[in-house]
Amino acid sequence: MAEFLQMRGITKRFPGVLALDDVHLSVERGEVHALLGENGAGKSTLMKVLSGAYHKDAGEILIEGKPVDIRSSADAKKLGISIIYQELNLTEQLTVAENIFMGRPIMRNRLMVNWRQMAREAQKLLDDLGIDIGARALIRDLGVAHKQMVEVAKALSIHSRILVMDEPTAPLTNREIDTLFSTIRMLKARGVAVIYISHRLEEVMDICDRATIMRDGRNVTAVNVHEVTIDEIIRHMVGRELKEKFPKIKIPLGRELLRVEHINAGKQVRDISLSVRAGEILGIAGLVGAGRTETARAIFGMDRKQSGEVFVDGKRVSISRPLDAIRAGLGFATEDRKGEGLVLTMNVAGNITLATLGDFAKLGKLSLRRERETVREYIRRLNIKTPSHLQLTRNLSGGNQQKVVLAKWLLSKSRVIIFDEPTRGIDVGAKIEVYNIINELILAGAAVVMISSELPEILGMSDRVAVMHQGRITGILENDGSLTQETILYYATGGDRRTA
Amino acid sequence: MKKRMKILLILCLVLGVALLGINLYTQGSAGRIAELQAKIAERKQLIAQAEMARVLGREAVDVGELPEVEISSADRVVMALASFSGAFLVLGIDLLIGALALIAFHLFKRRRGERKVRKVSSANNIVGILIALIVLCLDLSIASKVFLTQSNFLNVLQQISINFVIAIGMTFVIISGGIDLSVGSNIALTGLLMAIMMKNWGVGVTWTIVLSLLFSAAIGLINGSLIAFLNLPPFIATLGMMSIARGAAYTVTGGAPIYTMPAGFTGISGRVANVPLYAILIMIAVFALGWYCLRYTKVGRFTYAIGGNESCAKLSGINLSKVKCFVYVVSGLCCGVAAILLTSRLDSALPTNADGQEMDAIAAVVIGGTSMKGGEGSIIGTLIGILIIGVISNGLNLLGVAQGPQKMVKGLIIVVAVIIDVLRRRAAEQSK
Ligand SMILES: Nc1ncnc2c1ncn2[C@@H]1O[C@H](COP(=O)(O)OP(=O)(O)OP(=O)(O)O)[C@@H](O)[C@H]1O
Ligand SMILES: [Mg+2]
Numbered sequence: 001m002a003e004f005l006q007m008r009g010i011t012k013r014f015p016g017v018l019a020l021d022d023v024h025l026s027v028e029r030g031e032v033h034a035l036l037g038e039n040g041a042g043k044s045t046l047m048k049v050l051s052g053a054y055h056k057d058a059g060e061i062l063i064e065g066k067p068v069d070i071r072s073s074a075d076a077k078k079l080g081i082s083i084i085y086q087e088l089n090l091t092e093q094l095t096v097a098e099n100i101f102m103g104r105p106i107m108r109n110r111l112m113v114n115w116r117q118m119a120r121e122a123q124k125l126l127d128d129l130g131i132d133i134g135a136r137a138l139i140r141d142l143g144v145a146h147k148q149m150v151e152v153a154k155a156l157s158i159h160s161r162i163l164v165m166d167e168p169t170a171p172l173t174n175r176e177i178d179t180l181f182s183t184i185r186m187l188k189a190r191g192v193a194v195i196y197i198s199h200r201l202e203e204v205m206d207i208c209d210r211a212t213i214m215r216d217g218r219n220v221t222a223v224n225v226h227e228v229t230i231d232e233i234i235r236h237m238v239g240r241e242l243k244e245k246f247p248k249i250k251i252p253l254g255r256e257l258l259r260v261e262h263i264n265a266g267k268q269v270r271d272i273s274l275s276v277r278a279g280e281i282l283g284i285a286g287l288v289g290a291g292r293t294e295t296a297r298a299i300f301g302m303d304r305k306q307s308g309e310v311f312v313d314g315k316r317v318s319i320s321r322p323l324d325a326i327r328a329g330l331g332f333a334t335e336d337r338k339g340e341g342l343v344l345t346m347n348v349a350g351n352i353t354l355a356t357l358g359d360f361a362k363l364g365k366l367s368l369r370r371e372r373e374t375v376r377e378y379i380r381r382l383n384i385k386t387p388s389h390l391q392l393t394r395n396l397s398g399g400n401q402q403k404v405v406l407a408k409w410l411l412s413k414s415r416v417i418i419f420d421e422p423t424r425g426i427d428v429g430a431k432i433e434v435y436n437i438i439n440e441l442i443l444a445g446a447a448v449v450m451i452s453s454e455l456p457e458i459l460g461m462s463d464r465v466a467v468m469h470q471g472r473i474t475g476i477l478e479n480d481g482s483l484t485q486e487t488i489l490y491y492a493t494g495g496d497r498r499t500a
Numbered sequence: 501m502k503k504r505m506k507i508l509l510i511l512c513l514v515l516g517v518a519l520l521g522i523n524l525y526t527q528g529s530a531g532r533i534a535e536l537q538a539k540i541a542e543r544k545q546l547i548a549q550a551e552m553a554r555v556l557g558r559e560a561v562d563v564g565e566l567p568e569v570e571i572s573s574a575d576r577v578v579m580a581l582a583s584f585s586g587a588f589l590v591l592g593i594d595l596l597i598g599a600l601a602l603i604a605f606h607l608f609k610r611r612r613g614e615r616k617v618r619k620v621s622s623a624n625n626i627v628g629i630l631i632a633l634i635v636l637c638l639d640l641s642i643a644s645k646v647f648l649t650q651s652n653f654l655n656v657l658q659q660i661s662i663n664f665v666i667a668i669g670m671t672f673v674i675i676s677g678g679i680d681l682s683v684g685s686n687i688a689l690t691g692l693l694m695a696i697m698m699k700n701w702g703v704g705v706t707w708t709i710v711l712s713l714l715f716s717a718a719i720g721l722i723n724g725s726l727i728a729f730l731n732l733p734p735f736i737a738t739l740g741m742m743s744i745a746r747g748a749a750y751t752v753t754g755g756a757p758i759y760t761m762p763a764g765f766t767g768i769s770g771r772v773a774n775v776p777l778y779a780i781l782i783m784i785a786v787f788a789l790g791w792y793c794l795r796y797t798k799v800g801r802f803t804y805a806i807g808g809n810e811s812c813a814k815l816s817g818i819n820l821s822k823v824k825c826f827v828y829v830v831s832g833l834c835c836g837v838a839a840i841l842l843t844s845r846l847d848s849a850l851p852t853n854a855d856g857q858e859m860d861a862i863a864a865v866v867i868g869g870t871s872m873k874g875g876e877g878s879i880i881g882t883l884i885g886i887l888i889i890g891v892i893s894n895g896l897n898l899l900g901v902a903q904g905p906q907k908m909v910k911g912l913i914i915v916v917a918v919i920i921d922v923l924r925r926r927a928a929e930q931s932k
Contacts, residue, residue, distance in 0.1 A: 302815060326817035340815050343808035345875035354805055355816040357798050366796050408816070 004029045004193050005162055010059035012045055014395065016387035019045045021217045022059070025195075027162070032184060032194045034204045034225065036237055037214035038427040039399025040385035043197050044086050046214075047164045050195075051083040052076040063162075080161035084151045084168050086197075086398040086425070087338050092140040097122035099139055100154045125153045130179040132289070144336050145171045145288035145453075152180060156187075163187060164195045167398065169203060170424045171335065173287050173453040174489075181207050199399070199427050200454070201230045213237055238429040246460025247432060249439050253463075254278030255313065257447040258330070258416040263308030265298035270471040272298075272308070276416065276447040281438065283462030283479070284451045286492050291471040292451045293335060296418045300325045300332040312416065326355065331414030333405050335421040335451070337398075341405040344394035348386055349375040351393050352407045378407040381437070383430060398425045403434075410437060417441065418449040423457065435461060455485045467491035509602050516595030519588045526582040533579055536571060590639040597635055629869060629884045636888060640895040647898060651774075657783075658769070658776045658845070660890035662687070662838045664783050664883075666857060667864040668790040669834030671882045672827040674865050675794070677807035677874025678734035680828060682723060684857035685745035686835035688850070690716040691842060692749050695758035695849035698765060705764045713836040719745060720832020724825035738828075742858070749851040757850040761843065769845035779841055786837060790830075791879040799826050807874030863910065864889050867917040889913070 003026040012020040020042045027033040035043045048054040050061065052073045060067050063079060070076050076083075090099045097119045098105075106121065108114040122135035131149045139147060148171050155163060169177050184194055184207055196208055204211060205225060213220040213236045220236050234242055259275035268291035276282045284292045297303045299310060301319040310317055310328075317328040325332070334340045342351055352375050353360060360371045375389045382403045386396055393404055402425050409417055422438070423431045438448055438461070452458050458465055459479065467475045467488055475491035477483055526533070553559065571579075581588070640647040666683050673680045694712045697703040703711070719741065726737040768778050794800035802823045805813040814820055838857075843849050868885030870877025892913065896906045 300815075322815050323817045323819055332815065334815060340809070340811045343805050343812050343875065345808035345871075346804055350801060350804070354801075354813070354818070357801055361798055364797055366798065366801070368796070 006062040008060050011057045013057050019217050025212050027193045030188050030191045032208045034208040034211035035197045036211050040397040041214040042217040082155045082158045082160040083164040084155045086166040088147050090139045095136050097135040100157050162193045166197045247435050251279045253280050259311040261309045264306045265303050268294035268471045269298050274466050278445045278447050279442045281448045281462045283458040283465040285458050285488050286468035290468040329415040331409040331412045331417040333409045333419045337401050337405050342393050347390045349389040351404050355412050416447045420451045469494040512595045512599035516592045519592030523588045633888050644898040656894045661779045661841050663860045664886050665786050665834050665838040666861040667882050667886050668786050669831035670861040670865050672830045674870050675807045675877045676803045676827045680831045681738040681858050682741035683835050684854040685742045686719050687839045687854035689745045689749040690836050690839035691849040716836030717829050717832045720829040724828030728821035728824040759848045766844045766847050863914045
């Protein structure tokens with residue numbers, strides 16, 4: 001019998017890039033099908049062809065054995081295909097409910113929108129997903145993780161036959177992932193075909209039935225997830241064996257480079273004190289909404305601090321805007337690459353050198369040659385997949401965009417760098433490269449603060465772990481080998497709350 | 501090749517050939533039509549004479565003796581077509597060129613697709629508008645014999661010089677994500693200031709120039725400060741300034757113009773060996789500075805960054821206020837330079853000078869491919885945009901089109917340019 005959804009011989013070319021080359025994919029009803037591959041392998045592009053965002057150059061798409069013609073996202077919707085894109089696509093000024101029902105509002109009659117019912121239904125969707133936000137909240141007031149969950153709710157609000165999720169869990173922590181997975185299982189039982197893209201292979205082993213693996217725009221193989229191991233999948237993806245997943249190095253710690261004392265900023269940052277020393281990696285763990293990103297933003301001067309002090313290298317510094325922080329020797333690689341990490345209309349080179357442009361100027365004149373050489377070096381070191389250093393960053397794949405954000409701050413030579421979800425959207429092979437580069441930083445005497453939602457990463461790379469819950473630090477734990485995920489989770493759910 | 505492209509291509513070819521055919525045919529029957537027209541005219545005249553005679557009560561002229569002019573319906577059509585013959589020629593040639601360009605583009609793309617392109621940049625956009633400019637020049641050289649002459653060329657250069665200088669400044673502002681509506685008023689006010697300084701206060705030419713450049717830059721600085729420090733939307737801040745500066749221009753002289761500047765000053769727009777040498781040199785200098793600054797300086801790069809994504813720029817440690825002030829000061833300075841050119845050319849300063857100049861400047865920038873959303877654009881594109889606008893105004897003048905319709909045509913061109921911009925962006929997102 002023919003499979004429910006089949007994509008055959010799909011080819012897609014961009015100027016300078018053959019993104020898809022004769023790619024096949026077939027998915028059954030009630031199946032969760034993983035689409036795997038390195039950054040820039042062509043996963044998102046394949047899904048955008050399915051959702052009508054891109055036109056394919058060749059190939060055909062069949063649903064229930066019948067060829068279908070998908071030329072726009074309206075066509076895809078009619079066929080029951082809905083997609084959660086890798087990048088958030090919400091309207092910041094509107095409410096959660098309005099975003100969820102964007103383009104198909106619930107009407108009271110021909111002319112009037114039934115706002116109340118729309119909010120009610122949106123709230124029900126959110127509650128079912130276990131998301132703790134109001135349907136009338138504005139999107140711009142939400143953090144990245146909550147925005148992502150709104151995207152999920154939006155996709156679920158359409159009763160679709162095929163649901164595509166492009167890295168839905170990248171900004172999420174375990175708790176949200178669990179609710180997401182139970183939702184996926186429910187959809188699966190209803191016979192929905194789910195296509196699931198992720199770089200977190202443990203999740204794939206957990207939730208998926210089969211996996212199609214791609215490399216450089218081509219099919220490598222399709223496997224039954226239950227019959228293979230993670231290592232085998234990695235071998236197919238990367239084309240080689242990966243030995244160690246976390247290349248942790250321990251070096252003698254130097255001076256204290258960053259200390260913050262009693263910082264308060266809004267509801268999410270309450271009386272935060274922490275410190276990092278040269279050669280040290282301080283992990284910050286916590287659930288979504290615990291205030292980790294907000295803490296980093298407050299330290300860095302992106303958000304206003306109500307009180308508290310920051311010391312860099314023993315000296316008190318006053319930071320009221322990012323420029324002050326950078327001058328003091330701090331760097332901050334944000335988690336929100338589309339919103340704050342990249343200028344999408346600028347090319348790769350321009351983005352990488354944006355924070356350090358002064359280093360490339362002599363007597364006011366930029367040396368484009370020196371800039372090009374430096375940028376090319378970073379493109380090589382981070383293995384950024386791009387046809388040229390002049391490619392616009394909006395044309396890069398998600399993981400490669402993330403690498404550009406990292407490169408920008410690696411170049412900054414800051415003595416203290418805060419990485420917010422540094423490996424978000426980055427493939428397994430490249431993750432190790434990122435860790436190696438973080439290692440190089442601390443070997444060179446820098447201090448690193450690493451905010452991460454992936455506990456294995458926190459445990460694998462940090463020397464100490466600060467755990468946050470509801471805007472407060474509930475524990476600072478030494479990562480001496482005996483620390484476990486359970487302990488961290490205990491603190492992350494408020495375990496050691498002294499207040500009543 | 502896509503189906504839609506094919507249809508477009510065939511349509512272009514067929515229409516182009518048809519139009520050229522019509523043109524040739526009407527030209528071929530030009531003799532006969534002229535004869536017919538002469539006959540009609542003669543008869544009309546006679547009828548008029550007869551009517552006149554009747555009214556005056558003079559001796560009647562016998563019209564009946566004149567044979568009715570026989571015009572077949574085919575001839576009627578030909579005659580109607582003949583009056584559009586010039587337009588048909590131009591349009592036909594354009595369509596054929598368009599079709600050829602489509603074919604060439606397709607062949608080029610197919611060849612290129614197989615190899616790897618080394619450089620991916622905005623060059624494509626510029627090629628598009630460059631082709632538009634060339635086609636436009638071709639059209640006008642067919643439509644008007646004067647167009648391609650050297651003296652007309654020099655005229656065009658002098659005519660565009662004001663808009664040229666301002667549009668360069670406007671490019672900075674629009675790339676940074678803003679807009680400057682106060683340029684026209686700034687020019688008028690600065691122009692009057694110069695006139696007053698030289699005529700009433702007896703300030704020397706050099707000092708006048710220096711001081712008035714400072715003055716126009718200060719207007720820009722006020723714009724920039726309102727936007728950077730008080731967070732006013734650029735549209736509102738510069739709209740206010742537009743009205744304030746224009747009002748001030750009327751106030752300082754009570755609305756009266758000031759005539760006749762010192763010779764040293766009018767010499768700036770004078771001609772050397774019939775060439776407006778200094779104006780051309782000033783244009784080249786402004787262009788080179790603008791180009792260099794956007795490409796080779798930090799602040800130029802930052803201009804793109806804040807236009808593309810302000811929060812990212814901020815997070816990267818860019819001083820937003822400084823960059824914003826900078827772009828409006830650049831725009832103000834350009835107004836100062838434009839005021840010098842304009843006042844010296846007109847040999848007078850009027851409070852109404854450069855009214856509506858902001859529209860021409862914005863149009864040039866947008867036609868040049870700079871996105872109104874900010875973050876994208878180039879000085880070279882603006883240069884071509886300026887030339888397109890300049891050539892169109894010149895062409896309309898040569899063809900004897902009145903000011904009213906000229907304004908309408910220009911408005912239409914802006915709208916079309918923005919539509920093309922939107923479509924291009926959408927296409928870029930969809931596929932290649
Ligand atoms: N609009 C575009 N213009 C030009 N090139 C593009 C465009 N979109 C994608 N590409 C290129 O196509 C290739 C595949 O990109 P795609 O986004 O599908 O990768 P991916 O597998 O989703 O990677 P990731 O894991 O990083 O998200 C990349 O090399 C990318 O640079
Ligand atoms: Mg992707």
